[in-house]
Amino acid sequence: MMSDDDNELDRAFLALADPVRRAIVARLSRGPATVNELAAPFDITKQAVSKHIQVLEQAGLVTRTREAQRRPVHLDAAALERLTAWIDRYRLDAERSYRRLDSLLASIPDTEGQPK
Template sequence: MGRGEVDDSLDRAFMALADPVRRAIVARLSRGPATVNELAEPFQITKQAVSRHIAVLEQAGLVTRTRDAQRRPVHLDAAALERLTGWIDRYRLDAERNYRRLDALLAEKEGRS
C-alpha cells in the first residue's frame, strides 16, 4: 500500500469512527460477531439505518460480513483497528518523548535557580 492509499484508508476509518453509533457498533463487535438485528437492538433507529452504518464501517475496512446459512454476521477486523492504534501510538510516543525532554529541561532549570 502506497503512502496515499494508507492516508486514504486512515481517513475513511477515522471518519467512520467519528459517528457515535458506529463507535458503539465497533464496541459491540469487539465482543464477537453479530447480525444487523442484534446490532440494531440498543438503538432507536431503523435496521436500515444500522445497515447503512455497517456499510460505512465496511467501506472503511473496519468490519466484514460473512454468510452463515440464513445469517449474515458482521465481524470486526481486528487488524484494521491495530493499524489505527499503531498510527495513534506513533504520535503518542513522539509527544511523550517531547514532554520528557521538556520535563528534563525544566528540572535542570529549577536546579540552577
C-alpha cells in the first residue's frame, strides 16, 4: 500500500516528466512569474501553459497568489527540497557501496608486470 508521501512523490515526478513543466520550474527558480511571462518562450497557447501550471500546482510544486490584477506563480522550494532529500537518500547509499568497492579493489595486489 502506498503512503501519502509516496503519492506526493509520484505526482511530483510525473509532473516533472514533461520538458515544458521542467522549463517552467527552471524559470520559476529565478523568481515568480505570470502565465504570460511563463508562456513567452514556448510555441504553445497560454491555455496549454496554464494546464501545465495546474499539473505543477496539483503536484505541490508551485503556488499562485493574487497581487492586484496579477496572479503570479511561485515555486515551492520546500517541495523541491523534499524531492532532493528523497533522491539524496538513495544517492548516498550508492556512494557508500562504491566506496566499499573502491576500497576492496584497492586492497587487491596489482599483478600487472609481474612474471608468470
